Each structure stands twice: as structure tokens, then as C-alpha cells.
Amino acid sequence: MTRLRTIGTAELREQELEAVRRMVVGAFGGRFDEHDWEHALGGVHVMAVEDGEVVAHGAVVPRVLVAGGRELRTGYVEGVATRGDRQGRGLATLVMAEAGRVIGRGYELGALADGTGIPGFYQRLGWEIWQGPTFVAGPGGPERTAEEDGSVLVLRTAASGELDLAGSLICDWRAGDVW
Numbered sequence: 319m320t321r322l323r324t325i326g327t328a329e330l331r332e333q334e335l336e337a338v339r340r341m342v343v344g345a346f347g348g349r350f351d352e353h354d355w356e357h358a359l360g361g362v363h364v365m366a367v368e369d370g371e372v373v374a375h376g377a378v379v380p381r382v383l384v385a386g387g388r389e390l391r392t393g394y395v396e397g398v399a400t401r402g403d404r405q406g407r408g409l410a411t412l413v414m415a416e417a418g419r420v421i422g423r424g425y426e427l428g429a430l431a432d433g434t435g436i437p438g439f440y441q442r443l444g445w446e447i448w449q450g451p452t453f454v455a456g457p458g459g460p461e462r463t464a465e466e467d468g469s470v471l472v473l474r475t476a477a478s479g480e481l482d483l484a485g486s487l488i489c490d491w492r493a494g495d496v497w
Contacts, residue, residue: 320373320409322416323365327377330363338363341372345399353494358397364416366400366409374400374409378420383429384455384488385481393421395430414443421473427481428473429489431466431497445471446483453488454496460488466497 327335342358343350361379365372376398383392395417400410421428429448432440441447448470453460474481489496 320366320368320412322412323367324362324416324420325365326362327359338365338372338375341401342375342397342399345401345405350397350399351494353492354397357492357494361393362420364413364420366413368404372401373404374413376410376413376417378417378425378428380425381429382490383427385427386485388479390426390478391424392427392429393417393425395421395428398430410439411443414440418443418473422475426475426477426479428475430471431495432469432471440471443473445473447471448487449484450482451486452497453486455488455491460486463489463497470497 330338339355343355346354358377358379361377364376364378366374377396378393379396381392381394383390383394395414398410398414398417400407418428428445430440430445447468450467452463452466452470454463455461470487472481472483472487
């Protein structure tokens with residue numbers, strides 16, 4: 319039986335966190351580096367657990383995005399993965415549905431960079447593709463991240479207010495992939 323567990327990074331024991339890391343890194347098949355792991359820490363982990371083992375995961379971490387000149391408290395989704403032998407069973411959908419609830423309760427906006435290669439996966443859960451240009455806040459002002467255009471998705475919440483999805487979207491800077 320699958321159960322969902324939602325827990326903050328600080329509440330996870332070291333061995334639990336390492337088990338999550340091994341599962342996520344394994345699921346990505348070498349495409350998940352140290353920066354990617356660091357990006358998944360410091361927020362809330364949503365985990366699908368079967369027989370005491372994490373079989374799917376997604377993290378919601380706090381970030382600040384700027385849309386239309388307005389700073390938005392954003393729940394940014396990182397590290398969405400399903401263990402190889404459990405893929406195709408709806409576990410990532412369960413994790414993402416709960417991540418959406420976490421975002422709706424505590425943030426003005428949800429956001430993520432879609433690396434799934436699965437057309438429509440996030441959209442069927444209410445996520446929308448950001449249509450406008452993307453930027454990262456650099457030391458000299460916003461720096462264009464054109465390679466990310468069309469791959470950033472947002473999830474509106476009751477607190478989102480009016481959003482122009484064709485406008486510019488700026489993320490805060492971080493090491494590794496900024497989006």
C-alpha cells in the first residue's frame with residue numbers, strides 16, 4: 319500500500335534524507351548533480367512510501383519570483399522522481415497533487431522547470447506554461463535565460479492575483495541551474 323508523507327527537510331533524520339537522495343539520484347540516471355540536490359533542500363518533501371521505502375518524491379522549496387514587477391512568495395518544485403521499478407503507476411501524480419496543496423496553503427505561486435519530457439504531465443494538474451521571457455536576477459540586473467523559455471510552469475493559487483503569463487518572469491539567483 320502506498321502512503322504519502324509530507325515532512326520538512328529539518329525534520330528528516332540523516333539516514334532518511336540519504337535514502338531519499340539515493341532514490342532521486344538513481345531515478346534521474348546520472349542527470350541529477352549536487353546543486354540539484356541542494357535545490358531540493360530547505361522546504362517540504364512530499365514522498366510516496368511503500369513498505370517503508372520512498373518510491374516517489376518531490377520537494378517544495380521557498381523562492382521569490384518576480385512577475386509584472388511584483389515579488390511573489392513561490393513554492394518551487396524540485397527533485398520530482400519515481401523509483402525506476404515503480405514508474406508508470408501514478409506515484410508522481412500523487413506526489414505532485416500533494417505538492418500543489420502545499421503550495422496552495424503557503425505560497426502566492428507555484429513554479430517549476432519541466433524536465434520530464436512528458437507532454438502535459440504537469441498541465442493536467444493545473445500547471446500552466448509561462449509564455450513570456452525568463453530572467454535570473456543578476457548582480458547588474460535581470461539576465462536573460464532564453465534557454466528556459468517555454469519550460470517554466472506556474473501554478474496559480476488564491477493569493478496569486480492577476481498574472482500576465484506573457485510578461486517577464488524573474489527568478490532569484492542560485493548556484494547550478496537557476497531555474
